[in-house]
Amino acid sequence: MKILVCIKQVVCSESSLKLNPDGKWIQETDSTEFRMNRFDEYALEEALLIKETNPNVTIDVVSVGPDRVKEVIKKGLSKGADNGVHILNEELGYCPPRKIAQQLADYAGKQSYDLILTGVMAEDDMLCQVGPMTAAFLSIPCAVSVVKEEIDMLNRIITVQSEMESGKVEEVVLSLPALLTIQTGINQPRYPSLSNIVRANSQELIVVQESFQDDPTDKVLLLSIDYPAKSSTICILEGSAEEKAEQLLTIFHNKSLLK
Amino acid sequence: MYKKQILITETIENQISPSYKELLGFGASIHPDGENRILLIIPGQNIKELAEQIAIENNIHTLAVEHEDLRYPNPHLLEKILPEVIRKYMPSNICMMHNVRTCQIAASLSIQIDRPCITGVESYEIQNERSVFTRMMFNGKLIGKTTCKADQFILTIIPGAFCGSFTPDRTIQHEKTEIIKINENASAYKPIRIIETISKDNRLEEADVVVSAGMGIEIKERIDLIKKIASIFSNAAIGGSRIVCDHGWLPYACQIGETGKQVSPKLYIACGISGTMQHTAGMKKSGCIVAINKDPNAPIFSIADYGVVEDLQSFLPILAARYDDRKKNP
Ligand SMILES: Cc1cc2nc3c(=O)[nH]c(=O)nc-3n(C[C@H](O)[C@H](O)[C@H](O)COP(=O)(O)OP(=O)(O)OC[C@H]3O[C@@H](n4cnc5c(N)ncnc54)[C@H](O)[C@@H]3O)c2cc1C
Numbered sequence: 001m002k003i004l005v006c007i008k009q010v011v012c013s014e015s016s017l018k019l020n021p022d023g024k025w026i027q028e029t030d031s032t033e034f035r036m037n038r039f040d041e042y043a044l045e046e047a048l049l050i051k052e053t054n055p056n057v058t059i060d061v062v063s064v065g066p067d068r069v070k071e072v073i074k075k076g077l078s079k080g081a082d083n084g085v086h087i088l089n090e091e092l093g094y095c096p097p098r099k100i101a102q103q104l105a106d107y108a109g110k111q112s113y114d115l116i117l118t119g120v121m122a123e124d125d126m127l128c129q130v131g132p133m134t135a136a137f138l139s140i141p142c143a144v145s146v147v148k149e150e151i152d153m154l155n156r157i158i159t160v161q162s163e164m165e166s167g168k169v170e171e172v173v174l175s176l177p178a179l180l181t182i183q184t185g186i187n188q189p190r191y192p193s194l195s196n197i198v199r200a201n202s203q204e205l206i207v208v209q210e211s212f213q214d215d216p217t218d219k220v221l222l223l224s225i226d227y228p229a230k231s232s233t234i235c236i237l238e239g240s241a242e243e244k245a246e247q248l249l250t251i252f253h254n255k256s257l258l259k
Numbered sequence: 260m261y262k263k264q265i266l267i268t269e270t271i272e273n274q275i276s277p278s279y280k281e282l283l284g285f286g287a288s289i290h291p292d293g294e295n296r297i298l299l300i301i302p303g304q305n306i307k308e309l310a311e312q313i314a315i316e317n318n319i320h321t322l323a324v325e326h327e328d329l330r331y332p333n334p335h336l337l338e339k340i341l342p343e344v345i346r347k348y349m350p351s352n353i354c355m356m357h358n359v360r361t362c363q364i365a366a367s368l369s370i371q372i373d374r375p376c377i378t379g380v381e382s383y384e385i386q387n388e389r390s391v392f393t394r395m396m397f398n399g400k401l402i403g404k405t406t407c408k409a410d411q412f413i414l415t416i417i418p419g420a421f422c423g424s425f426t427p428d429r430t431i432q433h434e435k436t437e438i439i440k441i442n443e444n445a446s447a448y449k450p451i452r453i454i455e456t457i458s459k460d461n462r463l464e465e466a467d468v469v470v471s472a473g474m475g476i477e478i479k480e481r482i483d484l485i486k487k488i489a490s491i492f493s494n495a496a497i498g499g500s501r502i503v504c505d506h507g508w509l510p511y512a513c514q515i516g517e518t519g520k521q522v523s524p525k526l527y528i529a530c531g532i533s534g535t536m537q538h539t540a541g542m543k544k545s546g547c548i549v550a551i552n553k554d555p556n557a558p559i560f561s562i563a564d565y566g567v568v569e570d571l572q573s574f575l576p577i578l579a580a581r582y583d584d585r586k587k588n589p
Contacts, residue, residue, distance in 0.1 A: 013398040013533075016556065026401070038502075098369065098376075120359060123398050126535075127378050128359055132334075132366035141335055141447040142367070145359040145518075159451075165358055165517055167457025170331055173449040181359075185505040220375045223404040225396060228561045236566040244567050245578040248549065249585060251565060252492070255547070257468055257526055258582075259493045 001054060001153060003047045004108055005061045005081065006118040006130070007040040009072040013123060023224045025093035036072045039119025041189040043182040047117055048080050048190070050151060058082045060111075064089050064103045070205060077200035078192035084205040094222040097129035099213065104130070105137030106211040115158070116179040120145045131181035141174045145183040151176075261294040265350040267341075267364070269332045270303040271453065275313070278356045278418055283317060283425035285416050286354055289383070289390075296433065298322060298348055302337055304330035311436045318427040318434045326441040328450055334363040335448035340441055342371050350411070357415035358517075365413045376413040377405050379536070381420045399535040399558030417536060419543070457520065458512035466496035468526045469542070471515055472508070473500040475531015475552060475571050479508045484575040485530060491582045498522065498542075500532050516541035531571050534559025551575075 011017065012033040017026050026032075036044075044061065051057040061076035062085040063069045073084040087103045089095065108116060116138075118131040128144070135142035147169060148161035156176040161169040163183050174180075192200075230236075237244040252258050264286040268279040279299070286297050299317075301310045302324040310323035322344065328336055341364070345353065353368065355361035362378045369376035381402075382393045389406050392414070396403045463469060470489040472482060482497075489495040499509040501516055515522060517540040527545035532538060534550070534557055542548070543562050550563035553570045560566045567574065 011397070013400050014554070016554070017397060017400055019401075026397070097366070101366075101370075124396060125403075126394070126396055126398070127366075128362040129366040129369075129376065129378060132363040133370050136338070136367040136370035142363060143448070144334070144363045161454070163359070163518055164332075164453070166521065167455065167511075167519065169454050169456055171451040171454060173451060175447045178447075184501060185511075188507075220377060220405055220407045223391060223406055225401045225403045227556060228395075228399070228402045228558055230560050230566075231562055231564070234560060234563050234566050236560075236568065241569055241574055241577050242581065244569065245574070245581040248565070248567065248578060249582055251547075251549075252526070255526060257492050257494075259491060 001057045001115070002111065002113045003050065003057060003059045004111070004113040004116045005040070005044045005047045005059060005076065006104055006116065006134070007044060007061055007063050007072055007076055008037040008119070008122050008124075009034050009063060009065060009069045010037045010122060010124045019225060023226065024222065025225065028092065034068065034071065036075055037119050037122050039121055039123070039182060039184060042184050042186055043117040043119050044076055044079060044081065045187045045189040046149065046182055049187060050115075051080070054151065054153065060085055062087060062104065062107065064095070064100045064210070066090055066092055073205055074200045075192065077203055078197040079190060080193070080196050084203065085208060086205045087208045087210055089210045094125070096220050097125065097127050097133055098220070101130050101133030101137060102213055103210055104134045107208055108134070109138055112177075114176050115151070116177070118179070118181050120181040120183045128181070131179060135179040138179070140177050140179055142179040142181070143172050143174055144181045146180045147183050147186050149180060261296050262290045262351040263296050263298065263348060264289060265298050265300060265345065265348060265353045267300045267302070267337070267353065267355045267361070269356070269361070270301060270306060271332065272330050273303050273305055273309065275301065275309060276356070279313075280425060281418065281421065282354060282356050282416065283319070285421045287425050288421065289352060289354070296320070298350065300324060300344065302329045302333070307436070307438050310438070314434045314436045316427070317425065318429060318432065320433055320435045321437075323436065323438040324441065325438065326443070326445075328445055331450045331453060332360050333448065333450055334360050334367070336441070336443070336445050337364055338367040338371065339443065339445070340439070341368055344439070345372055352411060353413045355415050357417050361415045365415050369413050374411055374413055375407040375409055378415040379417055380414050381417050395536055395558070398533055400533075400556060418540065456511070460512055462496045463498055463513070463515075463520050463522050466494055466524055468492040468495035468528070469498045469515070469522055469524045469545070470495055470528045470530065471498035471500070471532060471542070472503050472530050473532030474502050476503070476508070477531075477572070479506070481571065482508055484571070484579070487579045488528070488530075488575055491579070500538055529559050529563070530575070532559055533557050534562065
């Protein structure tokens with residue numbers, strides 16, 4: 001059984017984000033920190049768990065992007081993926097999901113994977129589109145926001161729990177090959193093991209040149225990015241920590257909420 | 260000239276999601292200079308009567324799409340059925356309320372019918388005769404403006420972002436219901452059942468104050484600090500972001516947000532919560548929101564009433580100590 005896990009390298013949004021002078025993307029400098037998209041960590045872990053409980057499973061991790069994404073592919077290997085695939089796309093800045101999905105599908109279509117996993121959302125563009133678009137290009141069924149899965153290789157089906165709003169989940173059975181977008185909470189992602197780190201450092205990645213695409217004339221364009229406006233009525237408390245604590249207690253007291 | 264808008268709503272076991280009203284409001288407003296003709300698609304197992312009723316109530320054209328497997332929202336089946344409907348009606352936009360399944364439908368349709376798709380739209384404006392859509396990016400730390408040369412979009416709309424209500428236009432009769440019954444045997448994606456996972460414990464909903472922990476607490480042990488702060492109020496409960504619950508630091512019954520509980524206490528204290536829309540969907544209706552976060556640019560500050568830019572590790576003990584002092588020396 002062959003599993004492909006699609007992972008994205010995203011900027012650490014915990015750190016402060018600076019905008020490019022043209023206001024079209026964030027500034028990337030040598031000190032900009034990147035990491036694996038949080039949701040993809042869970043997708044990779046799910047693949048690793050499947051491998052642990054089923055015979056003959058190989059896991060490929062793939063990422064589309066410039067040279068720096070090699071780092072996140074190596075991270076995937078160091079957690080236990082078998083092969084790393086880098087689809088080289090030199091475009092820095094915003095890359096529309098359609099383009100990423102097309103590259104993934106062009107590659108995956110030639111490899112006959114039984115299962116493709118992605119995170120439910122990328123933390124940078126927050127679009128939730130790459131997974132379902134890749135499935136659409138490949139004409140395979142897709143379930144989103146999966147919080148549980150169980151494979152039945154004999155009958156080539158997978159039973160999944162797809163999360164809905166307000167604490168509901170829907171149970172669905174998909175035929176394989178299928179694509180799942182994975183939600184957090186499905187597992188606890190592991191840390192890389194020492195032996196896998198050593199292997200990841202020496203293992204060659206499979207590098208694929210991006211497939212040629214006509215830019216669709218109706219391409220979605222990101223015009224600009226900016227910081228959100230603070231709430232116009234917000235009161236930012238000033239002073240020392242002690243003074244802020246006092247101010248808060250006064251607010252709580254005036255609302256008659258304190259014991 | 261009028262424009263046609265296709266709106267697609269969700270139903271579960273033939274119950275329509277109440278947010279369809281919001282969708283109608285958006286559909287009526289998107290082309291402000293002219294008239295919008297609306298086609299509301301209502302998929303379901305047995306939905307014709309409901310579709311007729313909604314058509315009459317709102318004086319719109321509805322289309323009931325029926326299939327046994329549409330008793331739950333079924334993106335896979337809809338993706339197969341919709342391209343033909345869309346080709347027939349040639350709408351200028353196709354809009355749905357935003358959630359992960361409607362994103363799936365939007366993304367898949369976008370490939371199949373070759374139309375641009377923008378998910379998670381929070382607002383839009385016309386700039387140089389083009390529609391420009393605003394949406395959250397980078398876990399809410401930035402907002403992006405997106406557009407496209409084409410003028411026909413597939414959109415998912417964030418619930419609560421557009422409050423424009425829908426007033427039925429009674430000048431012409433639009434009211435009409437059509438029905439499509441699907442016979443297709445969709446074996447690649449079989450819905451089985453819906454399971455309720457949320458706890459019936461109502462303490463969160465009933466509390467006057469919710470003190471909520473995000474990843475800013477950094478370690479599990481700091482939940483004790485959150486508990487300590489909750490204990491200074493006469494009726495408080497503890498909540499958390501999804502990630503905190505995923506880590507097992509709090510039970511899932513405490514999760515606030517789109518996929519957790521929706522609360523509206525008198526006071527909501529967000530401790531180290533970044534404030535993405537998935538979290539704020541569960542608490543933005545709170546009476547008063549206090550956000551404590553060490554990052555002055557955290558998106559939670561765009562909905563907070565009071566902001567405290569501090570590190571929780573040092574600030575929460577100070578807050579607790581000051582409270583104790585007040586108690587001792589009132
Ligand atoms: C389909 C879907 C559904 C989802 N549903 C939900 C949901 O129902 N509820 C939910 O909460 N999330 C949900 N999420 C996840 C959501 O997108 C965010 O990832 C999550 O809410 C982030 O949690 P957080 O704010 O605790 O963590 P982070 O995003 O990691 O933020 C931590 C915050 O703490 C601050 N901080 C760090 N250290 C300190 C410190 N020492 N002192 C003070 N502040 C500090 C940081 O500045 C940051 O703002 C969903 C996501 C998806 C894709």
